[in-house]
Amino acid sequence: MAIVLGPNRYGKAETRVVRVTRDGPTHHVKDLNVSVSLSGDMDRVHLAGDNAAVLTTDAQKNTVFAFARKHGVGEIEDFALLLARHFTDSQPTIHHARVEIEEYTWNRIAHQDGPPRPHSFVRSGAETRTCLVHSDGTGGAESVVSGLKDLVVMNSTGSEFHGFIKDEYTTLPETDDRILATAVTARWRHRGDPDDWGRSYCEARGRLLDAFAGTHSLSLQQTLYEMGRRVLAGCPEVCEVRLAMPNKHHFAVNLSPFGLDNPNEVFHAADRPYGLIEGTVADDAGPTPGPAWE
Incomplete structure (x- = not known):
């Protein structure tokens, strides 16, 4: 009986990143839960413990934080595509990236006798916006699924x-x-x-x-x-x-x-x-x- 390695992927799950954009005294908050999964030339790491093709999950986590600083966070679909394309374009051993994001919404706390406070927020409800991106890199096959839960x-x-x-x-x-x-x-x-x-x-x-x-x-x-x-x-x-x-x-x-x-x-x-x-x-x-x- 032949035993073979089947489909596989690995990544960093549920990186919690909060991006505060400071527009003078008024702040804007993006609160995300980001999960990354990568696949590609991973036979050697499974069969021989050779990590030469592996981009560490710690580096994946750090990329999320760095990109939040360098590029900011707008719509979660754009941020997911940016991350997915980066992983597949920058690493020759990575052929496909899966990025899933949940966004938690915050509303400004209103002043009792005036306009909303510029930097105070209350988490709104239980509803969560979601997206899931698959990418083979710039110019390759991609899919975007948006949603809520x-x-x-x-x-x-x-x-x-x-x-x-x-x-x-x-x-x-x-x-x-x-x-x-x-x-x-x-x-x-x-x-x-x-x-x-x-x-x-x-x-x-x-x-x-x-x-x-x-x-x-x-x-x-x-x-x-x-x-x-x-x-x-x-x-x-x-x-x-x-x-x-x-x-x-x-x-x-x-x-x-x-x-x-x-x-x-x-x-x-x-x-x-x-x-x-x-x-x-x-x-x-x-x-x-x-x-x-x-």
């Missing part, structure tokens, strides 16, 4: 669920009025670089929210599809959307033991288990194989 949304009505299979273990009652709540993880693949990554992100995010709020839902699957469809319809630079949406169940509490009715006003927000709905919505070109989503 932990976007918590809820409709307190306008959602139904009925007509499903009923077997001997089914206890869930049908309903024509329920709370629909989820924490959206959405990723969308670009067919090319948009003119403005930030504008593209805001447009896609806005369309996800509009679709969730504006869809009278007969199932979370239906809502998922409409959210993906709305992004594709309004963002020509996007060719595919992938969504994962846990169903954050809210069950009406039986208050009859206390002599009270409950006309869908008091609910128990269940923590787990939960339904998990996942799906892909793509244009006619369909999903593209390869490492774009990995």
Whole structure:
């Protein structure tokens, strides 16, 4: 039996970098979590312990910090592409770079009796902006996937669920009025670089929210599809959307033991288990194989 080395990669995961841009008394903050993975001519390091082809993960971490200083941090897609191209262009043994970034948003703290303070911030919500870049270097194949996670949304009505299979273990009652709540993880693949990554992100995010709020839902699957469809319809630079949406169940509490009715006003927000709905919505070109989503 022949034993061979399969696909492999290595890198520095979750480098936390905060970049403060000082514009006089007004400061701007970019707070990132950057993960780098590299692949290429790595057979010798695995088979013989020869590190001659290895760019250390410590150097990868230091590059993130140095580039944050030298180039600044604008849109995370641009920063990820800059890093990925650097690693593949500068090292002959590195043929492919994967860079994934999460961005944490900070808002300025408002003065009680005046404008926002120029250098005081509060972390906003749980939602996180994301991107994932693959690059074979300048002039080579590249892919960019933008997205978000932990976007918590809820409709307190306008959602139904009925007509499903009923077997001997089914206890869930049908309903024509329920709370629909989820924490959206959405990723969308670009067919090319948009003119403005930030504008593209805001447009896609806005369309996800509009679709969730504006869809009278007969199932979370239906809502998922409409959210993906709305992004594709309004963002020509996007060719595919992938969504994962846990169903954050809210069950009406039986208050009859206390002599009270409950006309869908008091609910128990269940923590787990939960339904998990996942799906892909793509244009006619369909999903593209390869490492774009990995």
